[in-house]
Amino acid sequence: MRRLPLEERHAALAAALPVCSPEEAEAFAPDLIEIASSDHEIADDAFATCVRAWARVDDLSRSAISGMVRAGRDRIREALTRSPDLREPALSILESTSDLRLAWIAGDVLGDEHLGPRAERLLLGLTLVASDLDPEVLGTTSFEVETKPRVRHEIEDEDIVAFIAEGRRTLERYSTHKRRGVLLLALAFADHPEIRKVIESEGAAHTAMNGLLRWLRSPLARTRAIEWLGSDTFGAASLDRLSRAESAEDHECVLRRSHLLLRPSRAARLSMLSIRARTIEGSSEVYIPTGTA
Numbered sequence: 400m401r402r403l404p405l406e407e408r409h410a411a412l413a414a415a416l417p418v419c420s421p422e423e424a425e426a427f428a429p430d431l432i433e434i435a436s437s438d439h440e441i442a443d444d445a446f447a448t449c450v451r452a453w454a455r456v457d458d459l460s461r462s463a464i465s466g467m468v469r470a471g472r473d474r475i476r477e478a479l480t481r482s483p484d485l486r487e488p489a490l491s492i493l494e495s496t497s498d499l500r501l502a503w504i505a506g507d508v509l510g511d512e513h514l515g516p517r518a519e520r521l522l523l524g525l526t527l528v529a530s531d532l533d534p535e536v537l538g539t540t541s542f543e544v545e546t547k548p549r550v551r552h553e554i555e556d557e558d559i560v561a562f563i564a565e566g567r568r569t570l571e572r573y574s575t576h577k578r579r580g581v582l583l584l585a586l587a588f589a590d591h592p593e594i595r596k597v598i599e600s601e602g603a604a605h606t607a608m609n610g611l612l613r614w615l616r617s618p619l620a621r622t623r624a625i626e627w628l629g630s631d632t633f634g635a636a637s638l639d640r641l642s643r644a645e646s647a648e649d650h651e652c653v654l655r656r657s658h659l660l661l662r663p664s665r666a667a668r669l670s671m672l673s674i675r676a677r678t679i680e681g682s683s684e685v686y687i688p689t690g691t692a
Contacts, residue, residue, distance in 0.1 A: 405434055405437070405439050405441050406441050408430065408434065409431070409434050409441050409444060409445050409448065412427050412430060412431045412434075412445075412448065413431075413444075413448045415427060416428075416431070416448070416451075416452045416455050416456075417452075417455070419455075421455075421457075424452070424455045424456050424457070425456065425457040425460070428449075428452070428456040428457065428460035428463075429460065429463075431445055431448060431449055431452070432449060432460060432463050432464065432467070435448070435449050435467060436467065443474070443477070443478070446467065446471075446474060446478060447478045447481070447482055447485060449464045449467065450464065450468070450475065450478060450485050450488050450489060450492065451482075451484070451485055451488055452488075453488040453491050453492060454488060454491065461495065464492070465492050465495050465496045468492050468496070468498075468501070469496060469498055469501075469552070472498075472500055472501060475489060475492075475501070475504070476503075479504070479507075486504075486507070486508050486511075486514060487514060489504045490504060490505060490508070490514060490517060490518060490521060492504075493505060493521055494521055494524075494548075496552075497524070497525060497528055497548040497549065497550045498552075498558075499525055499528065499529055499554065499558040499559060499561060499562040500557075500558055500561045500562070502522060502525050502561070502562050502565040502566075503565050503568075504518075505518035505519075505521040505522045505525075506518070506522065506565050506568060506569045509522075509569060509572075509575075509576035509578045509581070510572075510575050510576040515576060515578060516578075518578075519578040519579075519580040519581070520580065522566075522569070522580060522581065522584060523537070523580045523583060523584065524547070524548040525548070525562060526566075526583065526584045526587050526588075527547045527548070528547065528548055528550055528554070529554075529558070529559050529562045529563075529587075529588075530587040530588065532587060532619070533547065534547060535618070536617070536618050536619045537583055537617055537619060563588055563591050563593055563594065564593065566581070566584045566585065566588060566593075566594060567593040567594055567596075567597055569581045569584070570582075570584075570585055570594065570597040570598065570604040571597055571602075571604070573602070573603040573604040573607060574602070574603035577603075577607070579607070579611060581604075582604070582607055582608055582611045583611075583615075583617070583619070585597070585598050585604070585608065586611075586617075586619050586620060586623055587619065589623060599632045605632075608633070608636075609633065609635075609636040610636075612624060612627075612633060612636040612637060612639075612640050613636050613639045613640055614640075620640060621640060621641070623637070624636075624637040624638075624640040624641050625637070625641065628641070
């Protein structure tokens with residue numbers, strides 16, 4: 400096969416990889432990667448074939464393919480524009496690399512009925528990577544993010560900047576996908592001006608954030624609730640969230656930041672709260688009034 404012109408070699412490999420045995424795929428992949436790495440005009444087509452064949456090739460070849468993707472991020476964007484069928488294997492590559500600059504791959508398919516849930520979980524995993532938070536901080540298993548993804552490369556400031564920019568874009572498009580995991584991304588980076596501007600502006604993301612803040616059982620949501628207690632935008636939702644505590648960890652989140660209540664606006668809002676306390680046995684309830692505003 401190596402004696403064939405590159406165009407014919409690529410055509411033969413592209414036809415064989417979807418139907419060949421795993422052993423044959425392992426043998427064919429290096430030749431395909433070589434073509435994709437060349438400066439020949441067929442290289443971009445071969446690159447797309449490499450991405451398409453991700454599920455068929457061995458780990459060593461996957462490592463080489465992910466390396467090509469990370470080295471030429473614009474190349475994968477162009478490939479996806481030309482061939483939408485590459486979106487699913489591209490998600491697999493993102494899952495393998497945890498490359499924050501490729502988060503747009505997941506962001507682009509949030510509205511897809513089939514790929515959207517997976518993309519949402521991937522963005523949450525990348526949120527843990529970019530923010531260095533632990534999965535427990537999310538406080539919910541509904542998104543199935545139980546461990547922080549492994550990162551095999553050094554994370555640079557530019558990577559985080561690119562990820563936050565993609566987070567802003569997914570929030571701006573919230574009405575088109577309504578993936579609540581994006582709101583957890585916003586909670587993690589709520590101090591960043593790009594994110595804060597979107598969630599504080601009237602729109603679908605702002606409305607959804609108020610709802611999430613009220614009801615999500617998450618240490619992160621409770622932390623933001625005490626920080627935003629004096630906010631005109633999220634103050635009411637924050638007070639509602641602080642009125643319910645389900646665990647010692649919920650109380651710990653607040654107590655750790657009790658110094659924030661020195662600000663009069665937060666203290667005034669908190670004074671509106673009536674606290675329902677439950678006994679350890681759960682056999683009775685008492686109300687502990689804290690005063691009125």
